[in-house]
Amino acid sequence: MRIVARASLAALLTLSMAGSSAFAADPAPLKIGMITTLSTAGGYLGEDMRDGFQLAIDEEHGKLGGVPVQVVVEDDGLKPANGKLIADKFRIQDKIDVFTGIIYSNVALAVVPGLVESGAFYLSPNAGPSQLAGKGCNKNFFVVSWQNDTPHEATGQYAQYLGLKKMVVVAPNYTTGKDAVAGFKRTFHGEIAEEIYTALDQTDYSAELARIRAANADGIFYFLPGGLGINFLKQFTQAGLKKTMKVVLPEFSLESHVVAAVGNAAEGLYGTAHWLKDLPYAANKKFVSEFIKKYHREPTPYASQGYDTAKLLASGLRAVNGDVSKADAFRAALRKADFQSTRGAFKFGPNQFPIQDWYSARVVRDAKTGKLVIRGVGKIMAQAGDVYSNACKL
Amino acid sequence: MSLALEQLLNGLQFGVMIFLLAAGLTLVFGIMGVINLAHGSIYMLGAFVAASVAGTGAPFVVAVLAGAAAAGLAGIAIELVVIRRLYARHHLDQVLATFALILIANDGVSMIWGKTPLNMAVPAALSPAVTLGGFIYPAYRLVLIAAGILIAAALYVLISRTRLGMLIRAGATHRETVAALGVDISRLNTVVFALGAVLAGTAGALLAPILAVQVGMGEQILILTFVAIIVGGLGSIRGAFAGALLVGVVDTLGRAYIPVILKPIAKPEIADSLGGGLSAVAIYVLMAIVLVWKPRGLFPVGPR
Numbered sequence: 083m084r085i086v087a088r089a090s091l092a093a094l095l096t097l098s099m100a101g102s103s104a105f106a107a108d109p110a111p112l113k114i115g116m117i118t119t120l121s122t123a124g125g126y127l128g129e130d131m132r133d134g135f136q137l138a139i140d141e142e143h144g145k146l147g148g149v150p151v152q153v154v155v156e157d158d159g160l161k162p163a164n165g166k167l168i169a170d171k172f173r174i175q176d177k178i179d180v181f182t183g184i185i186y187s188n189v190a191l192a193v194v195p196g197l198v199e200s201g202a203f204y205l206s207p208n209a210g211p212s213q214l215a216g217k218g219c220n221k222n223f224f225v226v227s228w229q230n231d232t233p234h235e236a237t238g239q240y241a242q243y244l245g246l247k248k249m250v251v252v253a254p255n256y257t258t259g260k261d262a263v264a265g266f267k268r269t270f271h272g273e274i275a276e277e278i279y280t281a282l283d284q285t286d287y288s289a290e291l292a293r294i295r296a297a298n299a300d301g302i303f304y305f306l307p308g309g310l311g312i313n314f315l316k317q318f319t320q321a322g323l324k325k326t327m328k329v330v331l332p333e334f335s336l337e338s339h340v341v342a343a344v345g346n347a348a349e350g351l352y353g354t355a356h357w358l359k360d361l362p363y364a365a366n367k368k369f370v371s372e373f374i375k376k377y378h379r380e381p382t383p384y385a386s387q388g389y390d391t392a393k394l395l396a397s398g399l400r401a402v403n404g405d406v407s408k409a410d411a412f413r414a415a416l417r418k419a420d421f422q423s424t425r426g427a428f429k430f431g432p433n434q435f436p437i438q439d440w441y442s443a444r445v446v447r448d449a450k451t452g453k454l455v456i457r458g459v460g461k462i463m464a465q466a467g468d469v470y471s472n473a474c475k476l
Numbered sequence: 477m478s479l480a481l482e483q484l485l486n487g488l489q490f491g492v493m494i495f496l497l498a499a500g501l502t503l504v505f506g507i508m509g510v511i512n513l514a515h516g517s518i519y520m521l522g523a524f525v526a527a528s529v530a531g532t533g534a535p536f537v538v539a540v541l542a543g544a545a546a547a548g549l550a551g552i553a554i555e556l557v558v559i560r561r562l563y564a565r566h567h568l569d570q571v572l573a574t575f576a577l578i579l580i581a582n583d584g585v586s587m588i589w590g591k592t593p594l595n596m597a598v599p600a601a602l603s604p605a606v607t608l609g610g611f612i613y614p615a616y617r618l619v620l621i622a623a624g625i626l627i628a629a630a631l632y633v634l635i636s637r638t639r640l641g642m643l644i645r646a647g648a649t650h651r652e653t654v655a656a657l658g659v660d661i662s663r664l665n666t667v668v669f670a671l672g673a674v675l676a677g678t679a680g681a682l683l684a685p686i687l688a689v690q691v692g693m694g695e696q697i698l699i700l701t702f703v704a705i706i707v708g709g710l711g712s713i714r715g716a717f718a719g720a721l722l723v724g725v726v727d728t729l730g731r732a733y734i735p736v737i738l739k740p741i742a743k744p745e746i747a748d749s750l751g752g753g754l755s756a757v758a759i760y761v762l763m764a765i766v767l768v769w770k771p772r773g774l775f776p777v778g779p780r
């Protein structure tokens with residue numbers, strides 16, 4: 083009895099060792115460095131992006147493009163200096179070659195140039211600052227989301243299309259806010275009755291609302307990301323202004339989190355987006371149903387961007403069989419954008435920023451469920467790139 | 477003219493909103509000598525609890541009371557576990573400990589409620605905007621002004637007409653004497669801290685319908701609150717009221733009129749962004765002026 087037990091134990095040991103040596107023969111999974119914003123009021127953006135990215139990996143059971151991968155995630159806390167520290171650690175200590183994740187442009191501007199100049203690849207799921215789109219473009223820098231100006235250009239186009247003549251524009255008083263206003267004005271050719279800049283930590287907008295009322299405009303555009311926009315829209319609606327003005331928004335202020343957080347105040351809003359939950363593409367239907375099944379919440383544009391970024395990376399990894407040291411082949415494969423995006427037709431422009439369609443949308447009450455939903459209305463810009471790409475020499 | 481009146485009313489409303497937070501903060505500092513950075517976290521807790529209770533379909537008043545009660549309980553717990561050990565310590569230790577509480581509160585709240593902002597609707601009866609002699613004003617904001625003034629009045633009565641108020645005032649200026657007369661100072665501290673927390677929680681619950689109920693909402697408003705109590709004079713409820721109204725009115729009028737004043741002087745694109753920048757610093761200029769003129773604030777308390 084004892085001998086049998088010993089023998090079987092030995093057999094087990096041998097088996098398990100054989101198992102582990104077979105495992106060791108497999109290459110270690112390719113590490114992907116994800117620097118993103120998970121804390122602060124903007125934390126849910128990074129969370130959605132990360133979860134969308136992970137969903138694409140889960141679909142392949144831990145692989146992307148057939149290559150085993152491991153995502154290393156760290157929170158930058160929306161601080162450029164933090165982002166830089168994490169990037170240096172990932173690059174030098176962990177020897178990571180492929181990066182993604184940054185949500186905010188100020189963090190991206192601190193982190194991306196150093197990374198791509200050191201030969202690493204960076205695939206942006208969100209931030210697309212103009213500084214890196216024109217002269218500052220880089221052959222190892224790919225943007226899957228949009229150039230920062232484009233959402234606002236699309237919104238200007240939509241306001242124009244809606245026949246609005248006199249608009250008020252509101253944005254926080256910092257670089258990205260001013261870029262947003264510039265983007266909007268590039269395509270909206272009516273009168274700008276008031277241009278209002280607010281503080282980034284502002285909670286009360288009653289003074290601005292009184293100015294807006296006095297301006298007697300027929301529409302309003304605002305770029306107030308996350309909580310700022312929620313505060314503003316609640317107070318705007320309570321002031322009774324929604325009855326007299328059309329609200330036309332970029333997608334940052336018109337996604338499912340915002341709609342849920344403002345409740346009925348969202349009804350009737352106009353907006354633009356490069357991705358919508360109800361886009362009829364097969365890749366999108368699969369993404370939406372899988373996302374809801376896994377995370378039990380509505381996907382946002384950020385989640386779709388994370389998912390698409392992972393799919394792009396998968397296409398590149400498949401081409402080089404996971405060997406990213408073949409940089410030229412990897413880059414050429416990424417540039418082809420050979421993947422099914424959740425938003426339909428997708429290709430890269432000369433600066434490796436997207437050329438894609440932009441849609442118009444409205445918040446309406448679903449006849450069946452009685453809930454407010456963001457529903458696509460039409461296409462507002464077809465296969466649009468950005469104005470900076472001409473200055474980029476790759 | 478009606479626009480100016482409307483802006484003044486906006487300023488008053490914003491000031492009252494700041495006062496609800498400032499009252500608790502100044503009490504805790506004035507009586508207990510503790511700088512409590514976590515005051516904003518208690519305010520956040522009030523808002524989250526109120527929004528969740530309202531989300532279950534409970535009436536608005538119940539939701540606000542629940543928010544206030546939760547904040548009060550949290551206040552008692554924080555006083556007993558953390559603040560109690562800090563009375564004798566340096567202000568820097570207090571800042572460090574209460575800053576840690578902010579981090580813990582933010583992570584705790586996002587663990588329980590998630591990172592997505594919550595919604596709390598304005599009660600249906602108060603949601604329409606009303607016309608007030610020439611301009612339209614949200615009814616709920618009028619309720620906020622009324623609630624704030626009511627709470628200010630109740631605090632005034634509590635501080636100046638009751639035995640508890642007498643002890644609080646005495647504790648602020650002559651702590652050792654009060655203790656020597658046989659008053660249980662440590663219980664008084666718990667009561668004061670809980671009172672401050674209830675005020676903060678009430679503010680959070682009342683403001684939840686007009687703000688984004690989200691992690692980090694406490695820090696946004698905490699800075700303004702500190703400016704208000706410094707302008708008013710640390711430890712003085714009267715000072716907090718005056719300081720909060722002053723900050724509210726200056727901030728609102730700054731945002732309303734500085735860009736308008738600049739418009740004829742500067743180029744439009746400069747006027748708009750410069751106006752935004754200048755109005756953002758207006759309250760700090762106010763604070764500097766007040767401190768030069770009265771270094772201890774408008775209504776200083778305590779021994780000189």
